[in-house]
Amino acid sequence: MRAPSLALAALFLATMAAAQTLDLNQGGPVEITATDGIEWRQVEQVVVARGAARAVRDGVTINADRLIARTRNRAGAAPGAGQTPTSSGEIWRLEAEGSVRIASATETAEGERAVYDIDQAVMVLSGRGLSLTLPEQRITARDSLEYWPQRRMAVARGAAIVTTADGRRIAADTLVAYFLEGPSPVVAAATARPPARPGTLAAPGEGSRIERVEAFGAVEIRTADEVVRGERGVYSPQTGLARLLGGVRITRGQNQLNGQEAIVNLRTGLSRLVTTPGGRVQGLVVPAQQPPVATVPPASRPQAPR
Numbered sequence: 001m002r003a004p005s006l007a008l009a010a011l012f013l014a015t016m017a018a019a020q021t022l023d024l025n026q027g028g029p030v031e032i033t034a035t036d037g038i039e040w041r042q043v044e045q046v047v048v049a050r051g052a053a054r055a056v057r058d059g060v061t062i063n064a065d066r067l068i069a070r071t072r073n074r075a076g077a078a079p080g081a082g083q084t085p086t087s088s089g090e091i092w093r094l095e096a097e098g099s100v101r102i103a104s105a106t107e108t109a110e111g112e113r114a115v116y117d118i119d120q121a122v123m124v125l126s127g128r129g130l131s132l133t134l135p136e137q138r139i140t141a142r143d144s145l146e147y148w149p150q151r152r153m154a155v156a157r158g159a160a161i162v163t164t165a166d167g168r169r170i171a172a173d174t175l176v177a178y179f180l181e182g183p184s185p186v187v188a189a190a191t192a193r194p195p196a197r198p199g200t201l202a203a204p205g206e207g208s209r210i211e212r213v214e215a216f217g218a219v220e221i222r223t224a225d226e227v228v229r230g231e232r233g234v235y236s237p238q239t240g241l242a243r244l245l246g247g248v249r250i251t252r253g254q255n256q257l258n259g260q261e262a263i264v265n266l267r268t269g270l271s272r273l274v275t276t277p278g279g280r281v282q283g284l285v286v287p288a289q290q291p292p293v294a295t296v297p298p299a300s301r302p303q304a305p306r
Helices: 185-190
Strands: 005-007 031-033 038-041 046-057 060-073 089-103 108-117 122-126 130-133 137-141 144-148 153-164 169-179 210-222 227-236 241-252 255-265 270-273 282-284
Touching (some): 108 144, 122 130, 130 144, 130 153, 210 241
Antiparallel strands (some): 005 031, 060 089, 108 122, 130 137, 144 153, 153 169, 210 227, 227 241, 241 255, 255 270
8 A cells, every 4th residue: 555645845945955965954845655644733733654754855865663743834824724734834843753764875864763953953863873874984872963964063972983984983972073065076076976875885075074073071092903092082084183182091902101192093003192391101011012102293283172
């Protein structure tokens, strides 16, 4: 049996995604389908779709067990008999519950629940299995995952991790990722190919790219040979360099070196403790193992979050 559907062209005006991103604040009409029916509660100004609910528009698909669209009257439109959601309403809040998956050709967000606030232009995912998969990186979290398309940023809270396509990894209590405005036209043209399957890492140069990641609380970076920990840090995927501050520890095998600042090159796997004026570094070096330490002048240090 064909699933019930409802086209919400005017209702979703200024709601869905542009291009390959998951920006739900602009676009054209959307079609909602569900296996167990679609209900419009006119008095409550709510549209509810149940059972394998799906909303599709301009290359962006929202799948969930249930979709809830909360509406309000558009400016200049008054409620009246015979109206439909598309005749006078607009959505100010969209909720998805149960096995939520929001995907474009190159980006995917997943969780148990998602709430998109149209006025604030923010999507918040919660529950288990939180993730935001981009063409070159993947962000996961335990507590919540916020996506701010207009601000070009995402915030992962609780056991947050950013993993790159080649296996580089940075973890912290909270991670804030800032995106570049768009892919490089030169790189995009050089790597043009058919769109990747939603939920997979696509070709470099497609979709959003992370410009930098700011890390706060229990920061940990793992390379092939070392584990580097600190209180806060900043990482640039474009350069592969990370700077950690506060109670820094570099561990390689049984060797451990301590200091207040370190530079980690995730591309080469080299970690360096940075000397500070009047400060000292200390550590335990076991014979027959190579210490992972070197000093780096202040001029070459990337900026860290304040």
